[in-house]
Amino acid sequence: MITTLDHTIKEFIQQALEEAKQTNQSVIVSSVKEVDAMDPLHFFASGEELSLGERFVWSTPERDFTMVGLGNELVIENNKESKQRFQEIEKEWKRFPKKVISDRKNEIGTGPLLFGGFSFDPIKEKSPLWDSFAEAKFVLPTTMLSIVQNKTYLTINKIISPYDELDVCIKHFENSIELSHSFPYSLDCEKVNEFSTIEYKTSEWLKAVQQATKDIQSKEMDKVVLAREVHLKFTEKINSYQVINNLLKEQPTSYVFDFENGNQHFVGATPERLVKKKNTQVLSTCLAGSIKRGNTKEQDQKLGHQLLNDDKNLIEHNIVVKMIKAAIDSCCDEVSVPEYPTLYKTKNIQHLYTPVKGIAKEGISLLSMVERLHPTPALGGYPKDKAIEKIREREPMHRGWYAGPIGWLDHDNNGEFVVAIRSGLLEGQNAALFAGCGIVEESDPKSEYLETKIKLKPMLSALGGIVNEDW
Numbered sequence: 001m002i003t004t005l006d007h008t009i010k011e012f013i014q015q016a017l018e019e020a021k022q023t024n025q026s027v028i029v030s031s032v033k034e035v036d037a038m039d040p041l042h043f044f045a046s047g048e049e050l051s052l053g054e055r056f057v058w059s060t061p062e063r064d065f066t067m068v069g070l071g072n073e074l075v076i077e078n079n080k081e082s083k084q085r086f087q088e089i090e091k092e093w094k095r096f097p098k099k100v101i102s103d104r105k106n107e108i109g110t111g112p113l114l115f116g117g118f119s120f121d122p123i124k125e126k127s128p129l130w131d132s133f134a135e136a137k138f139v140l141p142t143t144m145l146s147i148v149q150n151k152t153y154l155t156i157n158k159i160i161s162p163y164d165e166l167d168v169c170i171k172h173f174e175n176s177i178e179l180s181h182s183f184p185y186s187l188d189c190e191k192v193n194e195f196s197t198i199e200y201k202t203s204e205w206l207k208a209v210q211q212a213t214k215d216i217q218s219k220e221m222d223k224v225v226l227a228r229e230v231h232l233k234f235t236e237k238i239n240s241y242q243v244i245n246n247l248l249k250e251q252p253t254s255y256v257f258d259f260e261n262g263n264q265h266f267v268g269a270t271p272e273r274l275v276k277k278k279n280t281q282v283l284s285t286c287l288a289g290s291i292k293r294g295n296t297k298e299q300d301q302k303l304g305h306q307l308l309n310d311d312k313n314l315i316e317h318n319i320v321v322k323m324i325k326a327a328i329d330s331c332c333d334e335v336s337v338p339e340y341p342t343l344y345k346t347k348n349i350q351h352l353y354t355p356v357k358g359i360a361k362e363g364i365s366l367l368s369m370v371e372r373l374h375p376t377p378a379l380g381g382y383p384k385d386k387a388i389e390k391i392r393e394r395e396p397m398h399r400g401w402y403a404g405p406i407g408w409l410d411h412d413n414n415g416e417f418v419v420a421i422r423s424g425l426l427e428g429q430n431a432a433l434f435a436g437c438g439i440v441e442e443s444d445p446k447s448e449y450l451e452t453k454i455k456l457k458p459m460l461s462a463l464g465g466i467v468n469e470d471w
């Protein structure tokens, strides 16, 4: 297939190039076209050759918004600490004028947008596992497929600099359209991939939980989340396409994400929204407090009822509600929070759930909300600084991007971030999986340990590992 751009797009590119030359400033040019329906994972696999190491996948729990990015047209990253890392990403993104040409009205989730994330704790010393992940890293994809409410769009982005040549710019758009229609791979979805487990510092983790309950009893803090990691070695190379495909199918009430960073994929299926902003509407979510799913409908309801009335879990949950409400109050008007939590069920676990809604105050950006919220006591603890300090000191692992914010933002300040839990870092035949628990005064190390096992199941199952009750 040979693609030639129509006259309007060519003119648009020419104008952008002239503007770049006149202002001596690079411009992001984005063309958006509605296209025929396409399987997003086929599109993902089509980038296997040319965009290897530079892809991402995002899908909402309702699957009403899925996007796949191929190639890094722009990378914005930094290793700054605390507040600054959020502000720096925003500053860099704002620096570029954006010009969008679209054959439809500008649909949210198409056009120029950044996808990426933040590490949990930029102050903790780096570990070899996470060495190639910056503390904050975002990419503008070269080509992006977005499926918004059953309509499929193709976005092509290019940074046009004052020194670019018109022919080269036009070729960039033509080539990207051609490549997005080629699917050279046969995508088999064989499921079983055997593995051996290397349990990681279990006794140290149990001890850390025990110690944390003591700190809480002595009123040093109210809650702290402690995580552990499990390393798996598979007999075959892990196929990221298969893992994402399994997560999409097996975890229908969770977001699915993949951030490919060189040889590694940071993948997960999280039920936990941090914050979503659509125009001025803001939605955050409190998700904390857990119980397993039942084998029958009756048993499942009974367990759910037990969770809704369990003091230990309600304490765990209410600490999160209090903090998220305060953070949203600081940047929104008309904040509303239901009085009692309800249940949020995923395939393997049920949680206590409270949504927090508001209307964004003038001039408040999405990333400033992410910065105010991260980490919530669902992943850090309360008080925040004390809990982070304890995690840094006692947790026998390095979180990297696990439990950090991951998501997207566009140039109009719309977007969504989730908390990167139920996740793993994949590389070749190896997978590191992560899971943590909210520790409060009444926590029992053994039952918290069992809770982490349930939380590891979604990734384990997607990787093709056999999941049975006693794993």
Ligand SMILES: C=C(O[C@@H]1C=C(C(=O)O)C=C[C@H]1O)C(=O)O
Pocket (backbone or CB within 6 Å): 225, 227, 272, 287, 288, 289, 290, 316, 351, 378, 379, 421, 422, 434, 435, 436, 437, 438, 439, 455
């Ligand atoms: C820390 C994790 O999950 C968090 C902890 C929960 C709990 O302890 O009840 C529940 C949901 C999440 O906020 C994880 O999945 O790794």
Ligand SMILES: [Mg+2]
Pocket (backbone or CB within 6 Å): 288, 289, 290, 316, 437, 438, 451
């Ligand atoms: Mg818990």
